[in-house]
Amino acid sequence: MWSRPANLPEPSCDDLAHVALRATAWADPVEVASAFADEIHACVLLSPDGWSYVLRRPDAVVEQGRDLPGLLDATVPLAGGPPFQGGVVGLAAYELSAELEATAPQTRGGAWPDLTLIRYPALLAFHAGQRRALAIGRGADPRAASEQADLALTWLDAPRTSARPGVLADAVALATADDHHAAAVAQTVDRIATGEIFQANLARPWRGTLAAGATPFDLFRRLARQSVAGYAAYLRLPGRALVSNSPERFLSVRPGAGGLWVESDPIKGTRPRGVDPAADAVLAAELQASEKDRAENLMIVDLMRNDLARVSTPGTVRVPELWSLKSYANVHHLVSRVRARLAPGRSAWDAFLAAFPPGSVTGAPKLQAMKVIADYESPRGPYCGSLFWAGVDGSLEASVLIRTVALLENAAGWSFEARAGGGIVADSDPAAEVAETTAKIGAILKALTGPE
Structure with missing residues (x-):
């Protein structure tokens, strides 16, 4: 369904073709966005060591339709700018896969659209490491593009709000008790033993309400201060908001030698951080040496290789990085990398659709693992889906929506749900899997229930 935000002028033509x-001056993108964070379609894509983006005032919004290429033109980005110089931001709920694959077993009827595509003609880009900032505009001609870039500059002058002190959540409750999740894990291990699947990613939810006057952006801002991750993001939608502190890349597509190149960085294998450096080093070494965690990771690497091979030039699928240790605020992870060159005529959107939903949050074989997940979980909505941008040069950057809070607005304020899960394999221990979900949700619970 096409819609246009109110109070915006009609685009001068169907395709935007110029960039300015x-x-x-550099500024903190989170603080800049605080000035209009509750505005519908306000968006922040945050990276602590790369480019971050602040966007507002789209000129087109699509729900449920899948014609992403129809929203983009073939504009060549300007040299010296960031990878994303305008285009589309998209939110794909986990249940989108039921539209992509007729035999996908997801439960339908959740509170979130399967796919939302939002086109922005202007944005601000910030690079913390380089202390650079750019206003970027796109339009049907150079003058229109310049006007949009000038408009984005004015966003820097908007009055910013202060961080909210105190506890952000009125209540947070674990919706699936430890013993129930342990039983689901044990049953899944039994199903693996019968040969039904090799691995399935099971998650459980925490639910609650924000304190009176607290907003989704308050949570995003606090997470950004306390434990920002590489794919942190905020998106305000009508009656909904998404706050993500995800560390995981789903797909990255960039032009390169011979065409478009796609990479995926699946995460599998987790340990909590230690209470001191010595204990932390022990836990990291334990994870790196774990045959169970390495096998769990390798299964998803093979799954991603197969998914990407469907749209890639034969012989180009490679695994340049396997079982690397990556450490975050609350956990250590094993992370691998799969890389391939897309086949001629194939686009970043083809790669996205071929690989969705991410293998690291489903299992193997993927469709059967998704059936197991559907036996134990309600519709996931944004959780384990993807938030992404799609640029004018065919590039795409997509995260896996883990460490993510989905919020719904109602008469009393905001309710929320956050889930955490883990990959279940043949030798998974139910008690250890319960503890892993608790470790993964830790940063979100701290932001919700602790002081600023």
């Missing part, structure tokens, strides 16, 4: 860049 304006250099400006």
Whole structure:
């Protein structure tokens, strides 16, 4: 369904074809966005060591339709700018896969659209490491692009709000008790033993309400201060908001030698951080040496290789990185990398659809693992889906929506749900899997229930 935000002028033509860049003084993108964070379609894509983006005032919004290429033109980005110089931000709920694959077993009827595509003609881009900032505009001609870039510059002057002190959540409750999740894990291990699947990612939810006057952006801002991850994001939608502190890349597509190249960085294998450096080092070494965790990771690497091979040039699928240790605020992870060159005529959107939903949050074989998940979980909505941007040069950057809070607005304020899960394999221990979900949700619970 096509819709246009109110109070915006009609686009001058169907396809935007020019880009304008304006250099400006660096500022904290989270603080800049605080000025209009509750505005519908306000968006922040945050990276602590790369480019971050602040976007607002889209000129087109699509729900449920899948024609992403129809929203983009073939504009060549300007040199010296960031990877994303305007285009589309998209939110794919986990249940989108039921539209992509007729035999996918997801439960339908959740509170979130399967797919939302939002096109922005202007944005601000910030690079913390380089202390650079740019206003970027796109339009049907150079003058229109310049006007959009100038408009984005004015966002820097909007009055910013202060961080909210105190506890953000009125209540947070574990919706699936430890013993129930342990039983689901044990049953899944039994199903693996019968040969039904090799691995399935089971998650459980925490639910609650925000304190009176607290907003989704308050949570995003606090997470950004306390434990920001590489794919942190905020998106305000009508009656909904998404706050993600995800560390995981789903797909990255960039032009390169011979065409478009796609990479995926699946995460599998987790240990909590230690209470001191010595204990932390022991836990990291234990994870790196764990045959169970390495096998769990390798299964998903093989799954991603197969998914990407469907749209890639034969012989180009490679695994340049296997079982690397990555450490975050609350956990250590094993992370691998799969890389391939897309086949001629194939686009970043083809790669996204071929690989969705991410293998690291489903299992193997993927469709059967998804059937197991559906036996134990209600519709996931954004959780284990993807938030992504799609640029004018065919590029795409997509996260896996883990460490993510989905919020719904009602007459009393905001309710929320956050889930955490883990990959279940033949030798999974139910008690250890329960503990893993608790470790993974830790940063979100701290932001919700602790002081600023």
